[in-house]
Amino acid sequence: MVWLRRCTHYLFIVVVAVNSTLLTINAGDYIFYTDWAWTSFVVFSISQTLMLTVGACYYLTFTGVPGTATYYALIMTVYTWIAKGAWFALGYPYDFIVTPVWLPSAMLLDLAYWATKKNKHSLILFGGVLVGMSLPLFNMVNLITVADPLETAFKYPRPTLPPYMTPIEPQVGKFYNSPVALGAGAGAVLACTFAALGCKLTTWTYRWMAAWSQSG
Numbered sequence: 001m002v003w004l005r006r007c008t009h010y011l012f013i014v015v016v017a018v019n020s021t022l023l024t025i026n027a028g029d030y031i032f033y034t035d036w037a038w039t040s041f042v043v044f045s046i047s048q049t050l051m052l053t054v055g056a057c058y059y060l061t062f063t064g065v066p067g068t069a070t071y072y073a074l075i076m077t078v079y080t081w082i083a084k085g086a087w088f089a090l091g092y093p094y095d096f097i098v099t100p101v102w103l104p105s106a107m108l109l110d111l112a113y114w115a116t117k118k119n120k121h122s123l124i125l126f127g128g129v130l131v132g133m134s135l136p137l138f139n140m141v142n143l144i145t146v147a148d149p150l151e152t153a154f155k156y157p158r159p160t161l162p163p164y165m166t167p168i169e170p171q172v173g174k175f176y177n178s179p180v181a182l183g184a185g186a187g188a189v190l191a192c193t194f195a196a197l198g199c200k201l202t203t204w205t206y207r208w209m210a211a212w213s214q215s216g
Contacts, residue, residue, distance in 0.1 A: 004209050004212065004213055005209065008062075008205060008209065009062075009063075012058075012059055012062070015055075041136075041139070041140075041179045041183065042136075042179045042182050042183045042186070044139070045135060045136040045139045045179075045180075045183035045184075045187060046183055046186055046187050046190065048101070048102065048135060048139070049105075049131055049132050049135045049136075049183075049187040049190070049191050050187075050190055050191065050194045052072075052073060052076070052102050052105060052106060052131060052135065053109075053127075053128060053131050053132075053191045053194045053195050053198060054194040054195070054197050054198040054201070055072055055076075055198065056068075056069035056072045056073065056106050056109050056131075056198065057069070057109070057123060057124070057127070057194075057195045057197075057198025057199050057202075058198040058199075058201045058202055058205075059071075059072045059198075060072070060109065060110070060113055060123070060198075061120060061123070061198070061199050061202040062202045062205060064118060066110045066111075066113050066114035066118070067110050067114075068110070069106040069107075069109040069110045069113070070103060070106045070107050070109075070110050072106060073100070073102035073103045073105070073106035074100075074103065076102055077100040077102060077103065101135065101138040101139050101141070101142045102135070104134065104138055105130070105131045105134045105135045105138060106131075108127065108130040108131060108134055109123070109127040109130070109131055111130075112126040112127035112130060113127065120199050123195060123199070124192055124195040124196045124199060125192060127195055128188070128191040128192030128193075128194070128195035128196075129188045129191065129192060131187070131191050131195075132184065132186075132187030132188030132189065132190065132191035132192070133184045133187065133188045134184075135183075135184075135187060136179075136180045136183035136184045136187060137180060137184065139183070140179075140180050
């Protein structure tokens, strides 16, 4: 059983690498961001909130060690830097290499888990809300530190987008005035659901390991 648990632990590392790299490499795509502006900010904030929440809660409840969520976010950050570094080598702007916006939100998850003495339901409710509300704020700080998107677009001309990626019209301020508030509100609700999913994945994993070890 020990070797199975260790193998599952290492498998998590691989899953984190693939999952975080593939999603975040698109969430920081300056082409998409330039065309869709605030709309894409909300979508990207929510997508990264959900990805962080489900994986960190899965990893956190599997190990049962407060601090694991931050470790998860650190792995996400390192692998994304590697992937984005490859993009930079191909000529993409370095300004859009994502900064570690997940780390402080993951720390809040660890804090909720630790402060409630490893209470899983508190992790889902408090941790989910904290991550959902905080990540759009950190994401905005991230965007403040990068170069102007329009200037970047002209500096790095790109090929014509396919029809399904071409925006109908600019969406700046079209439907709402505060993308941070919208991202935080939607993220706080959805993150609780995904935190619960992450905890449930731990239960399923333990059941799988128990069934697999008995059958062997």
